[in-house]
Every structure is written in C-alpha cells, then in structure tokens.
Amino acid sequence: MKMKMKAFGLDENERSAWTTVEIPFREVSPLHAETAAQPGGYWGISLNQPGEPIGGGTEEMHLTNCPRMVWSMQGHFENRLESGEVRRQAMGEGTAVRGRALHHSTFAFSREPVITLSLTFPGTDTYEFKV
Amino acid sequence: MKFTSVDVDAHGHSYFKEIDLPQTGVPHRISSKSQDVLYWKMTLSQPGYVVDFTPTPDLRVLAVFSGQMNVTVSNGETRHFARGDMLTLWDTSGQGHRIEIVGLEPCHVLHMAIADKGTFSA
Numbered sequence: 239m240k241m242k243m244k245a246f247g248l249d250e251n252e253r254s255a256w257t258t259v260e261i262p263f264r265e266v267s268p269l270h271a272e273t274a275a276q277p278g279g280y281w282g283i284s285l286n287q288p289g290e291p292i293g294g295g296t297e298e299m300h301l302t303n304c305p306r307m308v309w310s311m312q313g314h315f316e317n318r319l320e321s322g323e324v325r326r327q328a329m330g331e332g333t334a335v336r337g338r339a340l341h342h343s344t345f346a347f348s349r350e351p352v353i354t355l356s357l358t359f360p361g362t363d364t365y366e367f368k369v
Numbered sequence: 370m371k372f373t374s375v376d377v378d379a380h381g382h383s384y385f386k387e388i389d390l391p392q393t394g395v396p397h398r399i400s401s402k403s404q405d406v407l408y409w410k411m412t413l414s415q416p417g418y419v420v421d422f423t424p425t426p427d428l429r430v431l432a433v434f435s436g437q438m439n440v441t442v443s444n445g446e447t448r449h450f451a452r453g454d455m456l457t458l459w460d461t462s463g464q465g466h467r468i469e470i471v472g473l474e475p476c477h478v479l480h481m482a483i484a485d486k487g488t489f490s491a
Contacts, residue, residue, distance in 0.1 A: 272411065353453075
C-alpha cells in the first residue's frame with residue numbers, strides 16, 4: 239500500500255506547484271503496516287505565534303534547499319506556492335517539502351499557537367523513499 | 370517544551386516521566402536545536418492492534434498524526450496519546466512497555482530513532 243502526502247513540486251517551468259508523494263508501506267499483518275527504515279538527517283520542533291509580522295513580509299518566498307517533511311502538531315498553517323495555490327495543514331497533517339520549491343508559509347490564521355514538527359532529510363532537493 | 374517519556378529504572382521497571390526539550394528564538398517563534406536522526410519509519414495500525422510488553426529497540430521519538438493509542442508501563446500506569454501528541458521511548462532495556470491502538474480510526478505514527486538524547490533534559 240502507499241500513503242499519499244501533499245507535497246511541493248516543480249512544474250515544467252521550474253515554478254513551485256502542489257503535487258503529491260506516495261510513501262510505500264508494507265503490510266505486516268491485517269492490523270498493521272509500516273514503512274521500511276528510512277535514512278534521516280535531523281528533526282526539530284517549533285512553537286510559532288499566530289499573526290503577523292512574518293519574517294520577510296507577507297509576500298516573501300523562500301527555499302529550504304533540503305528535502306523535508308513538516309507536520310502541524312497543534313494549530314494550523316498555510317503554504318502558498320508560485321502557482322498561487324494555498325493549502326492549509328491542520329493538526330496531524332504534513333507536507334513533503336522539496337528543496338528547490340519556492341514557498342511562503344504563514345501561521346497568521348491559526349487561532350492558537352502553531353507547533354510544527356520537521357524532519358529533514360539528506361540531500362538538497364528531493365528524497366527517495368526506500369521500499 | 371515538555372514531552373512525556375517512558376524510561377526504565379534500575380530494576381528494569383518502566384515508568385512515565387516528563388522531560389524538557391529547550392526552545393530558543395524570538396518572541397513569535399521559538400525552536401529546538403536540530404536533533405540527529407539515525408533512521409525513521411511510519412506505522413499505520415488499526416484499532417485492536419497490540420504490541421505486548423517489550424523494550425524499545427532504540428531511543429525513539431514518536432509523533433501521533435491520527436488515531437489514538439494507549440501506552441502502558443510496567444508499574445501499571447496507562448496514558449492515552451492521540452493526534453498531535455508526541456512522546457519519547459527511553460526504555461531500551463527491562464520489561465518495556467505495551468502499546469494498544471484504541472478508538473475507531475487507524476493510528477498513524479512517525480517513529481524517529483535517535484543515537485542519543487540530544488538536548489532533552491529531565
């Protein structure tokens with residue numbers, strides 16, 4: 239089975255746009271599935287207060303220059319890509335971040351402080367899941 | 370930021386305790402220092418799935434993205450974890466802990482294995 243996760247991608251003009259990645263799971267029993275052990279780099283957690291100002295302003299976009307997954311563990315945040323599309327991550331939801339995908343993130347619209355969990359992978363752009 | 374941790378005492382009994390992961394930064398954003406990861410995996414378990422008492426194979430940090438699970442330690446205490454909760458498993462020896470997936474929806478959990486306790490402090 240594969241679990242879909244929303245992700246930053248690049249279109250044919252190298253502009254960031256939403257896509258999905260598929261994370262491969264193997265079924266261990268009818269009640270349990272898991273991924274293979276995957277190489278990781280580092281993890282961290284942040285507590286972000288809702289509202290402006292945002293570093294760089296409301297229109298800034300930036301690169302991470304490394305592949306990463308970011309989940310909301312409390313509150314919600316939004317990401318806008320160069321395509322103009324904005325998607326929201328609520329508690330428990332994650333996004334696969336591509337290193338070369340420009341994006342703007344904001345915590346402005348959450349009604350409570352936003353806790354984000356990030357897991358950063360080796361490399362500079364994309365990450366391949368082991369099967 | 371406080372985390373619930375499963376640790377082990379000198380007699381091999383597991384127990385819950387609170388640990389802290391220091392955060393620094395500016396008023397509108399504070400962050401932990403980056404913590405190295407040996408490897409990670411995700412699990413997706415259905416209600417009714419049980420892992421009986423066993424120690425953790427590595428020091429681990431768990432994050433629950435959906436569903437609910439109960440963790441029982443060997444002194445008999447059970448704590449409930451649901452979407453948005455995180456915990457650490459430090460009981461690499463002794464009697465270990467028991468995990469039971471409860472509720473009505475699948476439980477999606479991220480497991481991050483770490484080489485040491487990083488900047489966590491008791």
